[in-house]
Amino acid sequence: MALKGNLREFSFIQLLNLINLAKKTGALYVEGPSEISKVIFREGKIAYAVIGQDTSNLLQILVNASLINPTQEALLQERYKNSSDKEKGIYLINSGYLNQEQIFSGIEVYLTEIIRQLFTWSEGFFRFETGELTPDEKIPARLNLENLIIEGARKLHEMEELREEIPSLEMALKFTDRPGMNIRNVNLSVEEWRVVSYVNPKNTIQQIARATKLNDLEIRKVVYALLQAGLVELIRPGGAPIALSGRRLATKDPAEQKSLVNRLIDRIRSI
């Protein structure tokens, strides 16, 4: 079980993509040039994240998200200075300050900021430890990754990298049929929506670019973001039926072709 490497070659956004699609549970450690970060995932969603030492405090997080005001914070801080985030959360709910959803939304704002910071890391060893969970005293969030991945992918500018991801604009796109995926829950830009509206096995990326008046670089960026978020996949245009050209095998007779492949199979079995 080795899920490790260097961000230089396998980017943070690619990692998020992998964890999201594989619905992994565990901790992703990245050793940056000056700090170590740790992000905990639960079934592909972010539960917890920290860069360096964890000095975060639920009340501070909620003030930053404008869910409580500084006066309330000072008061609660004093009263609950020895309590864990989890205990504070329970108190806030029981005493009617906030509901559970509000607390989660505050934590998600905070986690999103940390992940945005990690997007800027272009170097550092990473490793994934399967199974590791959120520290007991913290409230585990369930932050969806799709929006973050799209946001991160928009930042990728380098044409060369985009060319490698999408070598040919003659390929077409189709929606992935991943269970539990609903494109309406994803925050797409206007440009991205325009491209999405043309996604169809019959349209090549080139044709979509023309229809949406996007240049090579722009269309590659949009397609890349959609690919990374697992919303679409590349296919041959027209879902072109796979045809055996006469050149591959001398004979055009299906029975003879099959017999030839069967002879190859027998031969290789005997090696």
Next chain:
Amino acid sequence: MQTQTVKIVVTGPFNAGKTELIRSVSEIDVVSTEKKITSEAEKIKNSTTVAMDFGRITVDDDLVLFLFGTPGQKRFDFMWEILSEGMLGFIVMIDSTRPETFREARSILETFRAYAPTPYIVAANKQDCQDAWEVEDIRVALRLDPSIKLLPCIAKKKSSVKTILLELLYGILEEMDSGKS
């Protein structure tokens, strides 16, 4: 009757194990166009394939299978299209121990798919190494649809290479059976 030849192409990034795979099953010494590596950057091994590798498996008097290995280094990719012409199918070798090459592997896969609509199989090579990524993680990293054949591989082991070749051939048969020809 004239001897018929068919061809399977083995492709993948630099150092993935393409030459090794062909060497494991070819009945002739692999006709290799390997060259000593001089550039420091690529000096993780001593030699690399610069034009192609070439292996052979004779079925009988009138049928011969050729295995062609493409050069892994990008600057030789002008060879790819020529090599892929008329192939029966292809194998994409992945170095499971080097995630930094996955992006390129996917790009190579897409390029070959665009050359010819033939069946293919992806071989997650070097599964005997401690650092090897698991096959299912590689599937996700390469964004391979569950329907695409992705198998663990140890190119140094003949039995493993046999499995890869057989699975590719089964895929070719299935495609013929599905009446798409």
